[in-house]
Amino acid sequence: MKGKMKKGSWLGLFSLILCFVGFMVSNGAEAAEETTKVMIHRIAFSGESASDVSFNNNGQAIKEEDLMGGRPLEGATFCVYDVSARFYELTEAGTAPQEAQKKISEEADQAVEKNEISQYKKVAEDKTGKDGIVTFELATYHSGTTGKVYLFMETGVPDHVPYKSSNIVVGLPYADIGSDNILHLYPKNQLQIRRPFFYKYGRESTNPAEDKKLAGAEFRVSKEMNGKTYYLHKDMYNNNNAWVEDENDAGILTVISDQNGLVELGDYILPAGIYYFEETKAPAGYEITNESRRVQVEIPANFNQPITVTVGSTTSSMNESKVINIKTPNIPPEEPNEPNEPGEPGQPGVPDGPSPRLPSTAGGTTTPASTRKLPQTGTQQAIGLALLGVLILVTVAGILIKRYQTKGEK
Template structure:
């Protein structure tokens, strides 16, 4: 999946348009109805590149790989409308290609539906009743008043509340026009009685990343160094409970979340480790819109975890209503979009979004030896045997000086007496 990461997948419905006139003789041999089989599959929206394929009305193999392989989605609601009368009365001078272009966007199709000029045939949901996962079947008449029928397929909404990815219906669930007959591509003289239709479905998800750096402390002016080997888990809050991203396959768009009291040592919780550049990614595990948290569960030697929980905010679309880009933020910092599924060069140049750990007071990798005790400074008159001797010597000298002075004074007094 690594090589596939980063490619946005788009399904373009390209039904072959055959003239609706002049085929009555061959059609008489066919049945009165045709089954429209709708396949709702979500493709991981990693970037804006488009990959197209030709849908010819036949069913694709279950394991077909449109780069990453799609995920069937239950609960997508479609309404099928008969637009035959409207077409023959007001649009017969147009080509079918022009008709599809005119009503291939949701705004125009909604206006046509509101006009009351077309007839609702059925509303169905994928995965309902006996339909296989992600599919819905609608039987329709092959002809209307002796002429081949035309149908509009309009996706209303996704009604399954358990899905954990977003679908931008206004931008990606384009209406589909089916003009009968659809011929078998392997035998152009045979009409298809079962027409498989794959609407253009893109799952809106994002792939957050950030840079893990270390430096001495928060006041240090330098940018720091990338930290390799820091371990993170990802969680979201559901009510008051932390639920961690589990080890579901990367290709599964519907992420699973589990509780855990020890996510670091829980083998069912996904772990994300910073690489040599300090980059932490989800490794292809894409996220829908909402708020999530990277939780650092193990730092690298010599650095302490400064911030355990790192908030990740995924907006609900690529752009706002004015066409301005909406960015993912990590730790409150804007994240440059991935390029072809990879962290862009601009992000490496800035090392942003960036989250720091600071150095510990001691490095566990090289424990310091206890300092040698510093000998206490000797006081001016240390109380030792040497000090006592020193004091005795001073006393003797003082005594000698005193005797000398005394003798001199005595001699001076005697001399004065004799002079008198």
């Protein structure tokens, strides 16, 4: 019938539409859900002494006989953070990929110390099992064909383990993924090396609540060994810290508080031990206190314990630390004495304040300044001139009178 489609034609068209929709949905779901399985193997060593042991993270599983005596560690907590945005921010600014990975790892460690790790985008968290393994299934792509970058951080270890493993920053898709289509990672056992910090404040009043964070304070770092003091040098030796005994060495590292009052070591990392920060220069307008000349920082041997900062008799965590500079007193300059008012003609001026007196000799007397008079030489001269003038006038008048009389007699 005209205007009507045959039943078979409708069924064919409907089937074609279903196939097309199914194809599109299937492809979209595959693209949206493409993931990579990552397996973390946490290997521990007796006493965690083999901290220099590291495995080749080539994405492949390592045979048990090749673990160099290590054993699987159960109960280690790992968190996974999506750091893609930060990684591409650094690389687009010219940072090499490996340097960007290192920087992200260091920034994350500092964020943990400052209780700021919550600002990172956590996408997964889990603990290792009896086999020392924890597995994550993570999105592969960040945007289009640009891969995700993840930070794997061990955030907790069993009580009997003093050290945590080092961070791993990995970019996906991983080229050398294992033959089982799983990315195998082996974190390195890390010595307890941390970055201590504290905060510098300026105090202008007796109210501690009014203290403000202070920039520009300069410190140097020292440690004591065998009764001697050694200072942290700015030049590293074989990628390790260098220490010098000469306190006048021009290469001693100077650490300066930033605009937030933060005093930290930057690229320098310290192992467990006790260190001293000595303030050597205060910001303009402030004075160095005795307490700020010897700020004690203690890094415990156990990663689970916090770093402490001792200022004077007060010990606190790094986030709560306060090293004070006192505002230099603002002493106004002495005002000059007012100039003496001119005295009456013929009288000397009288100086401000009490007149100085010499001690009187035994049996003698002193004459008060108000009774002493100087000779009035100016007045005597004026009188003499006046008398002379009168005498001249009288003489002239006498001469004129005599001439007048002489003319009258003629």
